[in-house]
Amino acid sequence: MKNQSHIKTVSFHTLGCKLxxxxxxxxxxxxxxxxxxxxxxxxxxxxxxxNTCTVTNEADSKSRQIIRNAIKSSPQGRIVAxxxxxxxxxxxxxxxxxxxxxxxxxxxxxxxxYITQLETKVVDKPLVYVNESGDIENYRESEFISxxxxxxxxxxxxxxxxxxxxxxxxxxxxxxxxxxxxVECLAEAKSLVDRGYRELVLTGINIGTWQDGSNKLxxxxxxxxxxxxxxxxxxxxxxxxxxxxxxxxLLADRPTICPHLHIxxxxxxxxxxxxxxxxxxxxxxxxxxxxxxxxxxxVAWGTDLIVGFPGETEAEFAETLAVVEQLPFSxxxxxxxxxxxxxxxAKLPNRVDFHVKxxxxxxxxxxxxxxxxxxxxxxxxxxxxxxxxxVGKDDLVSGMTPNYIRVKIAGDESFKNKICQVxxxxxxxxxxxxxxxxxx
Ligand code: SF4
Numbered sequence: 001m002k003n004q005s006h007i008k009t010v011s012f013h014t015l016g017c018k019l020x021x022x023x024x025x026x027x028x029x030x031x032x033x034x035x036x037x038x039x040x041x042x043x044x045x046x047x048x049x050x051n052t053c054t055v056t057n058e059a060d061s062k063s064r065q066i067i068r069n070a071i072k073s074s075p076q077g078r079i080v081a082x083x084x085x086x087x088x089x090x091x092x093x094x095x096x097x098x099x100x101x102x103x104x105x106x107x108x109x110x111x112x113x114y115i116t117q118l119e120t121k122v123v124d125k126p127l128v129y130v131n132e133s134g135d136i137e138n139y140r141e142s143e144f145i146s147x148x149x150x151x152x153x154x155x156x157x158x159x160x161x162x163x164x165x166x167x168x169x170x171x172x173x174x175x176x177x178x179x180x181x182x183v184e185c186l187a188e189a190k191s192l193v194d195r196g197y198r199e200l201v202l203t204g205i206n207i208g209t210w211q212d213g214s215n216k217l218x219x220x221x222x223x224x225x226x227x228x229x230x231x232x233x234x235x236x237x238x239x240x241x242x243x244x245x246x247x248x249x250l251l252a253d254r255p256t257i258c259p260h261l262h263i264x265x266x267x268x269x270x271x272x273x274x275x276x277x278x279x280x281x282x283x284x285x286x287x288x289x290x291x292x293x294x295x296x297x298x299v300a301w302g303t304d305l306i307v308g309f310p311g312e313t314e315a316e317f318a319e320t321l322a323v324v325e326q327l328p329f330s331x332x333x334x335x336x337x338x339x340x341x342x343x344x345x346a347k348l349p350n351r352v353d354f355h356v357k358x359x360x361x362x363x364x365x366x367x368x369x370x371x372x373x374x375x376x377x378x379x380x381x382x383x384x385x386x387x388x389x390x391v392g393k394d395d396l397v398s399g400m401t402p403n404y405i406r407v408k409i410a411g412d413e414s415f416k417n418k419i420c421q422v423x424x425x426x427x428x429x430x431x432x433x434x435x436x437x438x439x440x
Pocket of ligand 1: 161162163164165168169170171205206239
């Protein structure tokens, strides 16, 4: 399609989560399709778009800093700030000198429609389009088409969350939980397969709550798993209370569904979990661990942990350490608690000292590295299918097994986007080295 506008070059930058990244990809793909040239961020561009994050106060300040840098890099170009921070606090962003437009969570998908306004804008003040009712209900189904430009694409199936964990601003930034229709999800999955993607990662804010009529997540997974040509479906982060035995059985029985779950625990202390207002008790998490152990014992099981939540005592942190020690996690993502204005947690007393948080995070990180090694080593001297993605700086070609182990072999670009059977021979702490057992 020919681009008639004076804006020819567009650059994008994303802060925050994978979902935000997948949404930027979708919007950038829309621009490309309409004849715009996508240029690297920080190069001079006619239009620079920053998809912001607001998960913590720190994320807000990082978003503001990136926007200011973008204004410096492209003083003559137009600057748009959009997404979660824009939704929660458009006033903050409008106050930045040099911003031309602020778009909220819904409005960001209409950026292309606003191009003419951006071009003809004469007033100094930014144009602000943010649905202020707080009811972020209406969204276009077509907004979700997204591909990462790699072997793997994100398939967004869900938006928003109704859980209101005490530290999280997401329900305010992205609205109530709502699911994309099953027909839409399947159609996009097929289209991504036709475009050459071999692995799809399901994304959303709280994907375990996905529902379309009587169809639950397990039914969606079931339908996705039999799409011809789709080799892998990976579930991204999923809340523990939404994982049924049926889902675990699908993971165990369907070769196309990766045996990989990322299940946020956040804390091993029942009191801290209560203060966090998480939707499960520690006993339920352990019950889930038993079910996983019985149904899909080899699963790669990652988790998120927050250290230094307000009031977290040494004893409560020790409880987390004991739980993490006990559960067979294959990797850990550790976050130091960071305040977010507007959340219940930001008003809780007994903030944990920065250095204490740092120390606790480093103890858990060390534990995570060991856990990862123990898990990876279980697969040494076995043959696993590896989907290759890229050649690294070390000149080795690297890819992932279905259970999320990074594997590297001697190879070249010709391996990219191919699945090969690889004999895993050597542990290199973060990844395994292997040898081809069967040529692609
Ligand atoms: S489950 Fe909790 S942490 Fe996750 S998005 Fe919902 S409110 Fe936020």
